[in-house]
Each structure stands twice: as structure tokens, then as C-alpha cells.
Amino acid sequence: MYDTSEAKKIAEKRALDAADQEIIVKTIEDGVETAWDRLECQQPQCGFGQLGVCCNRCTMGPCRIEPFGKKPDRGVCGATADLIVARNMLDDLSTGAAAHSDHGREVLEVLLETAEGKSQGYQITDEEKLKSIAEEYGIKTEGRQKEAVAEDLARAMLEEYGTLKNSIQLVERAPEKTKQLWKDAGIYPRSVDREIVESMHRIHMGVGADYVNILLHAMRTSLSDGWGGSMMATEGSDILFGTPTPVTSWANLGTLSHDKVNVVLHGHNPVLSEMIVKAAEDPELIKYAEEMGAKGINLVGMCCTGNELLMRHGIPIAGNMLDQELAIATGSVEVMVIDYQCIFPSITHTAGCYHTKVISTSEKSKVQGATYKEFHPETGLDTAKEIVRAAIENYPNRNHGRVKIPSKPIQLMAGFSEEAIRKALGGTYKPLIDAIVAGSIKGVVGIVGCNNPKIRHDYGHITLAKELIKRDILVVETGCAAIASGKAGLLVPEAADLAGDGLKAVCNSLGIPPVLHMGSCVDCSRILVLAAHVADELGVGIGDLPLGGAAPEWYSQKAVSIGTYFVSSGVYTVLGIPPKIFGSPNVLKLLAVTLKDVVNASFAVEPDPVLAADLLEAEIERKRTALGI
Numbered sequence: 001m002y003d004t005s006e007a008k009k010i011a012e013k014r015a016l017d018a019a020d021q022e023i024i025v026k027t028i029e030d031g032v033e034t035a036w037d038r039l040e041c042q043q044p045q046c047g048f049g050q051l052g053v054c055c056n057r058c059t060m061g062p063c064r065i066e067p068f069g070k071k072p073d074r075g076v077c078g079a080t081a082d083l084i085v086a087r088n089m090l091d092d093l094s095t096g097a098a099a100h101s102d103h104g105r106e107v108l109e110v111l112l113e114t115a116e117g118k119s120q121g122y123q124i125t126d127e128e129k130l131k132s133i134a135e136e137y138g139i140k141t142e143g144r145q146k147e148a149v150a151e152d153l154a155r156a157m158l159e160e161y162g163t164l165k166n167s168i169q170l171v172e173r174a175p176e177k178t179k180q181l182w183k184d185a186g187i188y189p190r191s192v193d194r195e196i197v198e199s200m201h202r203i204h205m206g207v208g209a210d211y212v213n214i215l216l217h218a219m220r221t222s223l224s225d226g227w228g229g230s231m232m233a234t235e236g237s238d239i240l241f242g243t244p245t246p247v248t249s250w251a252n253l254g255t256l257s258h259d260k261v262n263v264v265l266h267g268h269n270p271v272l273s274e275m276i277v278k279a280a281e282d283p284e285l286i287k288y289a290e291e292m293g294a295k296g297i298n299l300v301g302m303c304c305t306g307n308e309l310l311m312r313h314g315i316p317i318a319g320n321m322l323d324q325e326l327a328i329a330t331g332s333v334e335v336m337v338i339d340y341q342c343i344f345p346s347i348t349h350t351a352g353c354y355h356t357k358v359i360s361t362s363e364k365s366k367v368q369g370a371t372y373k374e375f376h377p378e379t380g381l382d383t384a385k386e387i388v389r390a391a392i393e394n395y396p397n398r399n400h401g402r403v404k405i406p407s408k409p410i411q412l413m414a415g416f417s418e419e420a421i422r423k424a425l426g427g428t429y430k431p432l433i434d435a436i437v438a439g440s441i442k443g444v445v446g447i448v449g450c451n452n453p454k455i456r457h458d459y460g461h462i463t464l465a466k467e468l469i470k471r472d473i474l475v476v477e478t479g480c481a482a483i484a485s486g487k488a489g490l491l492v493p494e495a496a497d498l499a500g501d502g503l504k505a506v507c508n509s510l511g512i513p514p515v516l517h518m519g520s521c522v523d524c525s526r527i528l529v530l531a532a533h534v535a536d537e538l539g540v541g542i543g544d545l546p547l548g549g550a551a552p553e554w555y556s557q558k559a560v561s562i563g564t565y566f567v568s569s570g571v572y573t574v575l576g577i578p579p580k581i582f583g584s585p586n587v588l589k590l591l592a593v594t595l596k597d598v599v600n601a602s603f604a605v606e607p608d609p610v611l612a613a614d615l616l617e618a619e620i621e622r623k624r625t626a627l628g629i
């Protein structure tokens with residue numbers, strides 16, 4: 001057991017944010033295990049695994065390759081380090097692509113059921129977007145009911161998952177030059193499910209034994225995610241729930257309430273949580289909460305479900321990935337609703353230390369110890385009301401003596417969809433392009449991805465974002481990176497004071513923050529669309545633009561897919577956590593060097609965020625010079 005000053009020192013090492021530190025101290029005092037404790041218990045982590053040279057695919061193994069040039073240099077089947085590393089990477093990437101794309105499929109299924117009049121509580125909110133995407137798909141819109149158009153569109157988009165036409169419609173949004181590069185390299189994506197299934201085939205023993213060929217398929221699979229499954233998740237959600245527009249709200253664990261029923265919405269897919277937002281406005285349920293002694297119902301988001309609700313409704317966001325256990329440890333959460341992805345399997349163990357109930361809602365994502373309330377669109381609103389009722393009924397079980405909630409939530413601005421950014425610029429990207437040409441904005445970097453207890457919570461995101469804006473580089477963000485910036489106060493127009501003179505002047509004239517929150521992780525597709533529009537206006541490929549990407553604290557297979565579709569689309573991307581590829585110098589060289597000749601972008605690994613900013617700035621300068629600006 002630690003005394004309080006020791007606990008504070010530990011908390012400072014673990015997290016950057018003061019509100020997080022306060023609750024980390026509480027976890028230590030309460031004896032509640034967190035990811036940081038589990039990481040310590042895992043030390044030393046397996047070196048073979050970290051280098052990616054461990055193969056556990058078949059029962060001739062598991063095998064591992066000696067990384068320093070000695071024996072064994074092949075697995076039992078004969079696979080080399082190059083092959084093992086490449087197959088492992090394709091496996092990780094395809095898992096991530098599958099997660100994004102399957103989420104997209106579920107959104108489209110709700111769109112279809114809504115169009116057919118079978119869902120409960122849903123409606124088509126953004127008719128303009130419905131119409132414009134339907135037109136992209138060649139669906140007739142004139143004189144037709146929105147439901148009829150939506151039905152055709154949902155079917156056409158669902159068909160993309162296994163389409164026989166060997167192309168995905170939304171991929172057409174990429175600039176001509178970029179698409180030609182993909183065709184020349186043989187990585188033009190053919191369908192969403194096909195690339196993922198083929199990945200599983202290719203990593204079977206005795207199929208692909210050429211690491212280059214395997215990595216090319218990894219690029220194709222990632223493109224089917226970014227320009228396919230993820231983009232469909234974003235667009236389908238916008239049609240159903242509205243395309244985000246700028247909104248102000250609050251972030252950090254201080255968004256939890258002392259006297260209201262706290263419901264935390266955690267995961268990725270907004271289809272159920274959208275109904276919970278409706279349910280929480282039900283006067284009968286609000287009255288019920290008051291009868292149970294609370295002052296109302298307080299919804300807060302977490303991770304990307306939180307981002308979806310923040311972007312569209314301004315629901316406050318309690319935190320990012322490493323905050324999930326901390327939220328529960330405040331002792332104030334009646335219910336944590338989980339859908340899927342990035343939910344610690346131990347979450348019910350954490351909840352068991354307090355009165356919190358975990359309610360799982362997806363058949364794919366059941367968790368032992370959680371209450372399971374299966375979600376179906378036909379009964380979406382009823383299920384949502386049941387969940388809110390369960391939270392209200394748990395309020396009397398809150399032990400107020402064990403509650404600690406940080407006092408100061410931080411204000412933020414979110415809702416910067418691609419459409420909203422374009423509108424803020426006056427309807428065209430010309431002002432942004434002019435600012436880039438004039439050098440007042442040097443370029444744009446997308447900071448995306450997760451938290452990872454291997455790096456001080458939010459330190460990588462915040463240090464990099466501050467460093468870039470100081471250098472007049474506009475930052476756009478999604479996922480846990482964006483939440484980190486919210487907590488750190490970078491998502492408000494006043495944060496422009498931290499930017500260089502050029503960027504500061506642009507932000508002040510538009511009234512926007514220097515770091516723009518563009519949404520959840522599937523909304524990295526919004527960044528692609530933005531890049532495509534700018535490239536089209538200039539008549540170049542995405543790879544020609546002064547853009548960069550970064551994932552300073554990534555942990556997830558989904559981030560492998562995002563990073564790879566960024567690079568494949570032409571965006572140089574710096575990773576703060578080394579990927580599991582260092583056991584193969586050939587794979588490393590291909591990803592960090594050779595790819596530049598193929599797509600004019602590559603990966604880099606740099607754990608120090610200040611040095612990462614140097615790399616990104618140098619690459620932005622390289623592209624500016626090539627453009628003659």
C-alpha cells in the first residue's frame with residue numbers, strides 16, 4: 001500500500017491530465033487494479049513478440065526466429081522472419097479493418113430497417129446527404145420518397161461488402177492520380193469482406209510466402225476499410241443521425257455528476273446510444289430519477305461512442321480509452337453501457353469494486369459479469385429506456401462517501417465534419433489552399449488513435465499537437481487523440497494563442513480552434529474526403545499534398561489499418577509506439593523507405609513527440625517544395 005504522496009507520484013507518471021491523476025490516486029488508495037498495474041505485471045514483455053518474429057499460426061509451431069542472425073532462422077514450415085512479420089502484420093491489420101467495417105455494416109442495416117419502417121425511434125435525419133450519396137451510387141432521387149431512396153442506398157452500400165463488381169463506389173472519391181497509383185500497384189480495393197477474407201487465406205501456412213506481396217495486400221485491405229467500411233460507417237451514421245456541425249461541450253472525468261444518475265456510453269457504434277440520448281430526455285424517466293433521489297440523468301460518453309454523441313449532440317465526454325476504469329473508480333457511475341471495441345475485458349471486475357452495473361448490448365461483445373440487453377433496431381428505443389431505468393434504479397446504491405469526481409470539466413468545441421470545415425471556410429477549400437500557398441498554414445496533420453499504458457496517458461497526443469500548431473501546422477483529430485486534446489483545452493478557439501502567428505491569424509479570423517475534432521475512428525474517413533477535395537481543387541494526388549498523419553499512443557489493430565490506409569493514400573505517418581515489425585529489416589525498409597516510390601508516403605516510428613513533429617514538418621516541407629510553394 002502506498003501513502004498519498006507516493007500515489008500522487010505514480011499518478012503523475014501514468015497520466016498527463018490532472019483530473020485523471022486525481023482518480024488514479026483513488027484507484028491506488030481503493031486497491032483497484034488498472035491497465036497500468038497489469039502492464040507492470042507483464043514485465044518483461046516477450047522480445048520475440050515485440051519484434052513480430054513469433055508465429056503461432058499452426059500446430060507445427062509455435063515458432064520463433066532468432067533476431068540476431070543466428071539459428072533458428074526459419075520456422076518448422078520454413079517461414080523466414082520476413083514472412084512471419086509480414087503475415088502477423090496482415091493479420092493485425094485485417095482484424096482492425098474487420099472491426100471498422102463490421103461496425104459500418106450494422107449502421108447500414110439500421111438504415112435499411114429504418115427505410116423499411118421496421119426500426120423503432122430512428123429516422124432519416126440528413127436528407128441532403130442521403131440524396132448526394134444516392135446520386136454517387138446512381139440511384140434515382142427525383143420525385144421519390146426519402147425512405148425509398150434510403151432503402152436503395154442501404155442495399156447498394158451493403159452490397160459493397162461482397163460485391164462482384166470488383167470495386168467500391170466510395171473509392172471513386174479519391175483523386176484520379178491517387179487511384180491510378182493504386183491500380184498500377186495492384187492495390188485497388190475490390191470489396192470490403194473480400195479483402196479481409198483473402199487476408200485470412202493468405203496468412204494460412206503454404207499460401208503466401210512473398211513478404212512484399214503480402215504487404216501489398218495489406219495496403220489493399222486497409223483501403224477497403226478507409227475508403228470502404230469506415231467511410232460507409234460515417235456516411236450511414238450521418239444520414240441517420242445528422243452530419244455534425246460545430247458544437248460546444250465539456251470533457252474529462254469532471255463531467256460525471258454528484259447528484260444525477262450517471263450513465264457512461266462506451267464503445268464505438270452509435271446506433272443504441274443514439275436511442276439512449278432520446279430515452280434520457282423522456283419526462284417520465286426524468287421524473288423517475290427524481291423519485292429515486294437524483295436531480296436528473298447525466299449521460300457522458302467514452303471513447304468513440306462518446307465521440308459520435310459529442311459530435312452530433314454535444315454530449316459531454318468523460319474520457320478516452322485509459323479513462324474507462326477511472327470513470328468507474330470515481331464511484332459515481334450507475335451504469336456503463338458497452339457496445340464493442342476497446343472495452344477492457346476486465347471492466348466488470350473493476351465495476352465489481354463499486355456499485356456500477358455494466359450493460360452489454362451486442363451479441364458480438366458479451367462480457368462475463370455484465371448484464372446483457374440485446375439490442376435490435378426494431379425495439380431500439382424500448383431497450384434504451386430499459387437501460388436508463390436500470391441506471392436510475394441503481395442510483396440509491398451509490399455510496400456517496402466513496403465518490404470522488406474531479407471538479408473542473410474543460411470546455412471544448414467539436415463537430416468538425418468535412419462538410420462543417422468546408423462551410424467554415426465559406427463553401428470551398430480555396431481559403432485553406434490560399435493560406436497553405438501563402439505559408440501562413442504550412443500543412444495539415446491528422447493525429448489519430450488510441451491510448452497505450454506504455455506511454456504517459458495523453459502525453460504523446462498533447463505534446464505533438466502543441467508542437468505542430470506552434471509550427472503553423474493545422475491539426476485535425478479523431479478518436480482518443482481528439483478526446484485528449486479536449487481534456488487539455490486545445491479544442492477551443494482561444495487555444496489559437498498557442499499556435500504560430502500564421503495559424504493563429506487564420507483561426508482567429510474563422511473563429512475555429514487550431515486543433516479540429518473530426519469525430520470517431522471510423523471518421524478518419526472524413527480526413528480522407530477532406531484530402532481528396534483539396535487534391536481535386538489543385539488537380540493533384542493526395543500524396544502531393546503537404547499532409548501528415550500520426551498515431552502517438554496507438555495500441556489497436558484498427559490503428560494498423562488506419563495508419564496503412566493513410567500511407568497508401570499518400571499521407572506520411574509517424575507512429576509513437578513501435579509496430580511489431582522490427583524483427584524483419586526487409587519489412588521495415590519496405591514500409592519506411594520503399595513505399596515512398598510507390599505512393600509518395602511512408603511510415604516512420606518516433607516515440608518522442610517533439611522529434612515526431614520534426615519529422616512531420618520536414619515531410620511537409622518536402623511536399624511544399626515539390627509543389628513549388
Ligand code: XCC
Nearest residue numbers: 304342449450479480521
Ligand atoms: Fe479505441 Fe476508438 Fe483506439 Fe480509442 S482510438 S482506443 S481504437 S476508442 Ni479508435
